[in-house]
Amino acid sequence: MEKSETKPAVDVSRIVRRFGDRTVLDDITLTVPRGELFGLLGPSGSGKTTMIKLITGIDKADSGKVELFGELMPQLKMLQTFGYMAQSDALYQELTGKENMAFYGSLYGLSGKSLASRIQSAASLVNLTDHLNKQTSAYSGGMKRRLSLAIALLHEPQLLVLDEPTVGIDPVLRKAIWNELTALTQQGVTIIVTTHVMDEAEKCDRLGLIRDGKLIAVDTPQAIIDMAGVQTIEEAFITLGGRQEERS
Numbered sequence: 001m002e003k004s005e006t007k008p009a010v011d012v013s014r015i016v017r018r019f020g021d022r023t024v025l026d027d028i029t030l031t032v033p034r035g036e037l038f039g040l041l042g043p044s045g046s047g048k049t050t051m052i053k054l055i056t057g058i059d060k061a062d063s064g065k066v067e068l069f070g071e072l073m074p075q076l077k078m079l080q081t082f083g084y085m086a087q088s089d090a091l092y093q094e095l096t097g098k099e100n101m102a103f104y105g106s107l108y109g110l111s112g113k114s115l116a117s118r119i120q121s122a123a124s125l126v127n128l129t130d131h132l133n134k135q136t137s138a139y140s141g142g143m144k145r146r147l148s149l150a151i152a153l154l155h156e157p158q159l160l161v162l163d164e165p166t167v168g169i170d171p172v173l174r175k176a177i178w179n180e181l182t183a184l185t186q187q188g189v190t191i192i193v194t195t196h197v198m199d200e201a202e203k204c205d206r207l208g209l210i211r212d213g214k215l216i217a218v219d220t221p222q223a224i225i226d227m228a229g230v231q232t233i234e235e236a237f238i239t240l241g242g243r244q245e246e247r248s
């Protein structure tokens with residue numbers, strides 16, 4: 001077995017990220033094993049997106065290191081291994097949904113029949129099949145989120161990094177998407193997701209709570225509830241880290 005086959009999907013080691021004199025991530029260490037559904041939770045501005053950007057290699061830490069499947073990030077060849085859904089949709093408004101998917105699919109080396117079949121299955125997963133030929137500018141906000149999610153899934157990556165994927169998506173479809181995410185992890189796909197929705201947080205295998213640039217808790221939802229001495233994840237979130245300290 002290759003050495004890298006035994007390595008965790010994500011291995012973040014002592015990362016620090018500063019913007020000016022502000023330390024947004026302060027000595028964060030985190031390991032996410034393969035096949036885990038890991039949720040990042042924290043108040044607005046606590047550093048979740050910054051952490052996601054360091055994991056995907058979009059941003060670089062001031063110190064510390066990030067490895068995906070044993071490979072140091074950032075590295076061009078690692079782009080194939082993960083699917084990334086950013087908080088704001090990176091879609092070409094003048095293209096149709098299908099054309100957007102075809103464009104991104106081609107960046108991942110998909111073409112011909114395999115591209116067409118991946119577009120169909122990813123679109124069906126997010127319930128967009130009937131809208132694929134519409135121009136993206138005519139999509140609602142929720143449809144754009146769904147298209148972005150379909151694009152992240154297109155090349156069947158081993159790791160999915162999703163920054164608030166279900167914002168603007170109705171509860172029925174949200175549930176269907178979470179069922180699909182859970183099913184993907186059962187096939188060995190690793191998922192890191194940020195969310196503000198507590199019933200989504202409860203579906204994660206483990207949660208990481210970020211506050212003031214520190215990971216203040218990393219455990220299963222139940223263990224975090226028990227640690228906070230409360231009944232729900234929402235109460236635990238408020239007790240342990242619901243409000244970011246005021247900063248000047």
Ligand SMILES: Nc1ncnc2c1ncn2[C@@H]1O[C@H](COP(=O)(O)OP(=O)(O)OP(=O)(O)O)[C@@H](O)[C@H]1O
Pocket residue numbers: 019024042043044045046047048049050051
């Ligand atoms: N490029 C940047 N330059 C300066 N400050 C930045 C930059 N990117 C992020 N920040 C600051 O870092 C902090 C963390 O931002 P980040 O977007 O990671 O938070 P978040 O937890 O994802 O918030 P939200 O839940 O609102 O999306 C914020 O105070 C933000 O203003």
